[in-house]
Amino acid sequence: MTVKLSRKAFTLVELLIAVGIFSVVSIAIYSTFSSGAAVLRRIKNTDLTQQRILLKTERLSRELRQQPACRKQLFQGDKTKISFCANLDNFPHRLTYYFDSSALALKRVADKLDAIIDEGGNLDPELHSPAVIFLPKVKEASFSYLYLDLTKDAYLWTDQWQQDYLPLAVKFIILTDQQKYESTVYLPRA
Numbered sequence: 001m002t003v004k005l006s007r008k009a010f011t012l013v014e015l016l017i018a019v020g021i022f023s024v025v026s027i028a029i030y031s032t033f034s035s036g037a038a039v040l041r042r043i044k045n046t047d048l049t050q051q052r053i054l055l056k057t058e059r060l061s062r063e064l065r066q067q068p069a070c071r072k073q074l075f076q077g078d079k080t081k082i083s084f085c086a087n088l089d090n091f092p093h094r095l096t097y098y099f100d101s102s103a104l105a106l107k108r109v110a111d112k113l114d115a116i117i118d119e120g121g122n123l124d125p126e127l128h129s130p131a132v133i134f135l136p137k138v139k140e141a142s143f144s145y146l147y148l149d150l151t152k153d154a155y156l157w158t159d160q161w162q163q164d165y166l167p168l169a170v171k172f173i174i175l176t177d178q179q180k181y182e183s184t185v186y187l188p189r190a
Helices: 012-065
Strands: 081-088 091-100 105-112 132-136 140-149 154-158 169-175 180-186
Touching (some): 012 081, 012 132, 012 180, 091 140
Antiparallel strands (some): 091 105, 140 169, 169 180
16 A cells, blocks of 8 residues: 655745735834834924923913012013023022024013112123023024003003013013914013
């Protein structure tokens, strides 16, 4: 009696087809996970950028609200620049925030009062300390000032403030590539 042994195996063509299908499926799975990871990284970076901007705008708001009383009126402002009195490291300073359009950044300068007020009590309007970038990647920043116009019996906003008293509020708008941040800070009354 003869026994026939039959051997079943993959042919070379079948093996190449299986390897090809496995490769295509592996590449599809890898590209899906890779693009998902890239989206997740982008979302995390956006959240961190927005959080940084919100923290910086809150710091500016806090510094505006906590202005100490100064013998010399330091509050001045225009559309792209604001200066006011602040206590930094327990020493009075003039803080200045301004939009630098060439650097696309909101910059901050802290000048000690004893360095900018001369013996006659005159305030030097020039900035002396080096400017530091407070917020990078800013497309536009603007400030406006709220006051009560008694002749019109109305509250009005202006883009210039040179008076010897504080405005009622300061509104600042910061525009980035992704979003517009707007905040109104009501200043305390003495």
